[in-house]
Amino acid sequence: MAPRALMFQGTGSSVGKSVLVAGLCRALTRRGLRVRPFKPQNMSNNAAVTADGGEIGRAQALQARACGVALSVDMNPVLLKPQGMTGSQLVVRGRMRGQVRARDFQSFKRGLMPEVLDSFHTLAGQADIVLVEGAGSASEVNLRADDIANMGFAQAADVDVVLVGDIDRGGVIASLVGTQAVVADADARRIKGFIVNRMRGDPSLFDAGMTAIADMTGWRAVGLVPFLDRVRDLPAEDAADLRAGRGSGTQGVRIAVPCLPMIANFDDLDPLAAEDAVSLTMVRRGQVLPPCDLVILPGAKATIGDLAALRDEGWDIDLHAHVRRGGHVMGICGGYQMLGRSIADPMGIEGAPCTVDGLGLLDVATVLEGSKRLEDVAGHLLPEGAAMRGYEMHIGRTTGPDHDARPLIDLGNRYDGAVSPSGRIWGTYVHGLLADGGARAALLARLGGRSDGHDHDATVDAALDALADHLETHLDIDGLLAMARPVRG
Structure with a gap:
């Protein structure tokens, strides 16, 4: 036929x-x-x-x-x-x-x-x-x-x-x-x-x-x-579809996510939003970051531009206050790049060539250059050993003492991400990490929480x-x- x-x-x-x-x-x-x-x-x-x-x-x-x-x-x-x-x-x-x-x-x-x-x-x-x-x-x-x-x-x-x-x-x-x-x-x-x-x-x-x-x-x-x-x-494609309150839980782990203009691959958040004991809040521009256990800086299509927007909102001040109170922060891809000391764009990939200060919460630095990394990855979370899988989709190299001494993930042939000496700041280039039940449970346990054990892939199917x-x-x-x-x- x-x-x-x-x-x-x-x-x-x-x-x-x-x-x-x-x-x-x-x-x-x-x-x-x-x-x-x-x-x-x-x-x-x-x-x-x-x-x-x-x-x-x-x-x-x-x-x-x-x-x-x-x-x-x-x-x-x-x-x-x-x-x-x-x-x-x-x-x-x-x-x-x-x-x-x-x-x-x-x-x-x-x-x-x-x-x-x-x-x-x-x-x-x-x-x-x-x-x-x-x-x-x-x-x-x-x-x-x-x-x-x-x-x-x-x-x-x-x-x-x-x-x-x-x-x-x-x-x-x-x-x-x-x-x-x-x-x-x-x-x-x-x-x-x-x-x-x-x-x-x-x-x-x-x-x-x-x-x-x-x-x-x-x-x-x-x-x-x-x-x-x-x-x-089902995962949303358009950032306009993101809902302000997405978690199903009213008690347990409180997570806040600032909605930046160029937010990307935000379906990373869906498995957390589905957890019974998680309350996930999408923070709109004009609002302050609320009291919470974890702030997630998600992927960004324009890291330098979104970092500037974050500062324009005063969220950098909120974020540092959150850390001083003992709160945790996780950066994914562009969010990971923001957490470092600096972001350099010598080739003008995101605009005019420049170098900007990062948030300084991780002792790493990023250079936006080279070809885009596009690949599926698998490995395990450090130090828990929980199996994980996901994918990378980014331009740039992030290096520094926190990456060398305390990577977040072992991918078998290399390490990914970084963890601060306090253990409360995490960064990774891996999208989809939270869809894996074991890795999600391990990260929630770091916050004193627990996972309901739901299978995110089965939920989507x-x-x-x-x-x-x-x-x-x-x-x-x-x-x-x-x-x-x-x-x-």
């Missing part, structure tokens, strides 16, 4: 496309189909390391997991990782190609289409069906001329589209019907059906709305999807199964399969 493909575009950002595609990946895989996820262009600082040594957006990593297949750079050939208000790091087929300003990217992204199509056809060769996720809004007609993410890709690959709207935002009828009104006729003809997502309350109250949309557009109503609370167990069941109930999946056209070329 020739491979087929179907694309899911949205009326706007964050309407739930990524989660819907993940659920459909699991549902169709359970039906015995070979499924592959694909997103031509993504913008996210939450990324994952692939089996072929590159990086892709975290949403495509979750979708690949739903399919039960290894991650591949072809699943997300163009990834933009924002480093400020106007610029991003550009990753193409898993490899960094430098920095690009938003305006400049608009003018040359069309030249990336051949590589996008090559990745798409590579995946199609491995699949019965490819589920394609668009980016942002299908109605961004101001960007249509050079588009590779939505209708531009759909036309180039000859793929039909299902449009997704979010009823929880309000105005879903106008957003769906309005999309048909503003896009070019040829693009509108690509849209074959629509999904209304995140319905709260009695679904029958929107029966007339579904009929009205179908009548006004001529599109097939694929389904009305009620809100499903279990999706909270159970949520994917629940989502697939939900979509089988509320979507016409057979109708979606009938819309999927054979991949040409």
